[in-house]
Amino acid sequence: MRRFKAFVVKEFYHIFRDTKTLIILFGMPIVQIMLFGYAITNEIKDAKIAILDKSKDHLTVRLSDKILSSGYFQLSEYLYSEAEIEEVFRKGEVKQVVIYDKQFAQKLERDHQAKVQILADATDPNTANTLIKYTSSIINSFQQELAFGNPTPLTIKPEIRMLYNPNLESVFLFVPGLISVILMLISAMMTSISIAREKEIGTMEVLLASPMQPAQVIISKVIPYLILAFSNAIVILLLGYLVFGVPIRGSLLLLLLESILFIVMALSMGILISTITNSQQTALLISLMGLMLPTILLSGFIFPVENMPMPLQLISHLIPAKWFILILKSIMLKGTGILFFWKETLILVGFTFAFTFLSVKKFKIRVA
């Protein structure tokens, strides 16, 4: 046991004395979440919109003014027919089109109800969602302005349509996606590199020459990374919750347990990589190309799996992160329990056993 403790302590020394890597490890989740959070979601200023005003009365002019003077939007052009809508979206500059019904003011005064259509380009779902939210709240406050001193309630009914990606699949998805990418990175990549480093500088040779069992070496090497990855997951969850309001609707305990399962899976993957390489460089390359890219591209983190061509969808089944993201999504966004994703959990357990089995089989008790 003392052996084990000494080894874990030594591993922590390595980590904490390598300042650059440490900064990257802890800085990365923060930078990433800010990037995905702010740059993609909230940084909306002067978004280009187009207006199709079929009514052109005093109220539509006032509302348009209010929308355009909010600071969030900038007028790209006025449209004159429905046919032009498709075209402006295609050009890509315009992110949203506001369409007033015919006889807007008249209907509002007569029926106390009028319609505004808001069309958004949802290829970038985060932006679309935010734009819609802003527009709706402007319309809402306009409605209250009008209602002031008016006995009968007036309703301007915004009719919202998302174009190109109607279900807004990945709005809150970036947090679960980010968690899996970062856990993968720390667990698989850092472990494989750190074991490869021992081989490269020759310390593995000295360790093998000692009576220490290979399993002891591996387990004690892996523990610090488990702790590191786990604390990183918590940092991301906290940031997501505090800064962007990403909810955790389900059980927090379950979420953490599933995270540990995923980390252990990734660690066993890292060990497997390290058994087939002898240099840090190769380990890095295999982790990046073989793990990180598929995890980012095929797990549904950035591109929805359903929209992929069939062969890629099949490959995505082999990406552990895909299953983990499904689990996280269920817990965080839908608030469901283990009954709804025991299959995904079992798949992760399966991956873990498979990788561990392979690494134990491949691990050499000798140099050559």
Added chain:
Amino acid sequence: MTNLAIKTENLTKRYGSLEALKGVDLEVPPGFLFGIIGPDGAGKTSLIRTLATLVLPDGGRASVLGHDVVAEYRSIRNKMGYMPGRFSLYQDLSVLENLQLFASIYDTTIEKNYHLIKDIYQQIEPFKHRRAGQLSGGMKQKLALSCALIHEPEILFLDEPTTGVDPVSRNEFWEMLEDLKKKGISILVSTPYMDEAKLCDMVALIQNGTILSVNTPAEIVDSYNTPLYAIKATNKYQLLKDLKSYSYAASVFPFGEYIHYTDQRGLNVVEELKKHLEANNHSGIEVVSIAPTVEDCFMALMDEQV
């Protein structure tokens, strides 16, 4: 009967098409300081790694302290200390941290075996909080040796511990080995420096995966039975050419300031040589009969092999 520290029989090891060990037979009695001497690629590292149970032999047998290197590797690992050719400690850990780590790996403490490493460790103790990566070559070797000794091994395997280290540290290192031998530890050490042979009790000269000779340094030198001459002249290159084309020449090798020369005639030919060289217009001629060094023997043995 196996009270030998090391015994190998027809040991072979190959890497792809390269035969690193071509049937090595070796017997090392316990308590010996045994040297394996040969150039790079001769098979020194393969031999040591095989004995240290880090490499599987392809053929033949080997045992260390009576344990088979394949079947009983675990027993050997408990009783041996090993120092690889490269400095293989954690560069980002301090001297003390490295030592502590290796003590815990072997489930012991520094205090328990301090008597063994005391003489060595005291020399680096003033720097015990310095990172191992920042030590000089000589100090690194001392630390590595301390780490290899911390569990009180019965046998030490040292792969080229003195290569590239300055001469002062090399001397000190051999003094330490001498002390350890006195404490009853068997030591197998490899080196590319021929002049270190004389510091061993027994040496094996190795070349191309084959042992050329196993003997005490004195006997190796004694077995060189041709008269050897050291010759010097002002124009060394011309001297070399002239000696090589001399019809009685047996072997001609540059050797530092001198050229080492053997003659086919086998008699004392100092005067003949002087005359010959004078006739060839050499100046500053010096011809002396000398005792061979281990390196002369090594070259003679290499020549025999071809």
Added chain:
Amino acid sequence: MGKTIIEANRLSKIFGSFTAVNEITFMVKEAEIFGFLGANGAGKTTAIKMLTGLLSPTSGEAQVAGFDVYNQTEDIKRNIGYMSQRFSLYEDLTVTENIEFYAGIYGLSRSRIKEKTSELVQKLDLGKVQNALIKSLPLGWRQKLAFSVAIIHDPKIVFLDEPTSGVDPITRRQFWELIYEAAYQGITVFVTTHYMDEAEYCDRISMMVDGKIQALDTPELLKKQFDASTMHEVFVKMARPHEKI
């Protein structure tokens, strides 16, 4: 012995707080075999890098083949050859491909390259393996070829960085014969080594310890000065003057 070809005056190189080379002063004459001795980490490699124009000195002056090491590095590189133990020939090219490549780098004409190639192959007795990959050749052969390639453009000076470490004793001597021949033909040879006995092959030796040149003379005089029988002993006595060996 002719004129001075390398001259260094209080040459230093400092990396941050670490002084790798500390005010070294020496000169080397034309066609001399100059040994540059020191343990690993003594500053040999840094010194050689400054002299070959690969690294700019922190202070001091030096001239190599008549050119300044600060601002005439291109001229220096044209007039020197360089061979190191670790990197000199491409392992995945054949013998002739390596020769042709290096001859090409130094701008030898096509006919001259052909001439040189056959000359080298014959001299080093590589006829049978001229189309074999370098990595299939024994270390000793490679080193000899690497040296010949390093002087293929008839440089004024050739720098050899640990050229014979680990080579077997016979090949090592064949290598030294090549060096003697080159010096005989007028090429200055600058050799670094940590083999103390190797130093005795040189005309003059400088001994470097911790970035400084501690001693500089012919092997014979150094041995006399320190009352030693080998260079190894000279080094030990120099480093520990008060102790008995």
